[in-house]
Amino acid sequence: MQLEKIAVVGASGYSGEELIRLLQNHAGVELACVTSRQHAGKALGAIFPKFKGRKYDALAFAPSEVATVAASGARIVFLALPHGLAAEFAGPLLDAGLRVIDLSADFRLKDTVVYKEFYGQDHPAPALLPKSVYGLPEIYRKEIAVAKLVASPGCYPTSIILPLAPLLKAGLIDPKSIVVSSMSGVSGAGRKVEADYLFVECNESVRPYGVPKHRHLSEIEQELGAAAGSAVTISFTPHLIPVNRGILTTIYATPAAGATPQAVADAITQAYRGEPFVRLGGGESYPDIKNVAYTNFIDIAWRHDPRTGRLILMSAIDNLIKGASGQAVQGMNLMCGLPETAGL
16 A cells, blocks of 8 residues: 655644644555754654654654655645745645645635735735635535645634534524634644743633634634525634633524424434534533544534523534644545545
8 A cells, every 4th residue: 555645834833743643643644744943853752752662753854845845755735834824835835736735724715805804914825715625524525535725624613613504504593693602722722832821821710812703703604604505694702711622612593483403403413424523412412522632523412492492502622633633634534535534
């Protein structure tokens, strides 16, 4: 079996580290190149002691340069870079004949005006937007398989879109009624030194942030609108909680006229029947971050509240796996024609 050669650009962040961990155990790929401007020339095992004595521990970080990545022989490149920077690499890598999976927000949005509204700058590579595929396998599986450029979804969006999309598509909820509250572990902010994310600032504390217009709202509303067939605007409040990883999302919506609890259950069940990474709890259990940590699963449950008439949807994911690196590997498997669950 010929192994697919893979590169990870920006491999020293949390998502990059998780990609390396997953790819180490992937029987169908060879990690040909990892890059880091900060750690160029240093071995993986020296920067991440957890990788000492394991596959690729002696692989050295290369400089973050397109020519270096292209010369590595890699056919697929993960971009684990901040938004804005990823776009600088994507175009030249595509021109060099490589396929790109971007974990940043640079290619998730189709509208450059919306990108500027939410990210505060002009899009750095607008010509590439029509070529990108939103990398949510449960919705865009066929498109991902043949894509040259995949925009891997954000963590909050994954936890919100998957519970809601089947219901909006089936017309079972009022799209104007959606209110979302999410809680995320601190790793969602990335590996950076800022006072807000120091241990003593986060520990024994829960706080909202990014209200009322978190950046992820842009892709959430884009994808929910695609499911509904019309524009969708939601209220979204994210919270930071003192755990390392995980997202717990609670969604409130009003059922459409005539929509029964059974119809809701049937729509979600039919949408995700046979999906390898979607676990449905229905009315029997509640999603729990501890049950999805270090996995590529999303756990989804729902309840109908007869007192208020509202539908309550709940989900849990690991923000670094199903919300980032694991989902990206899932997409890579589809692009390479490998089993979708390989390495996961």
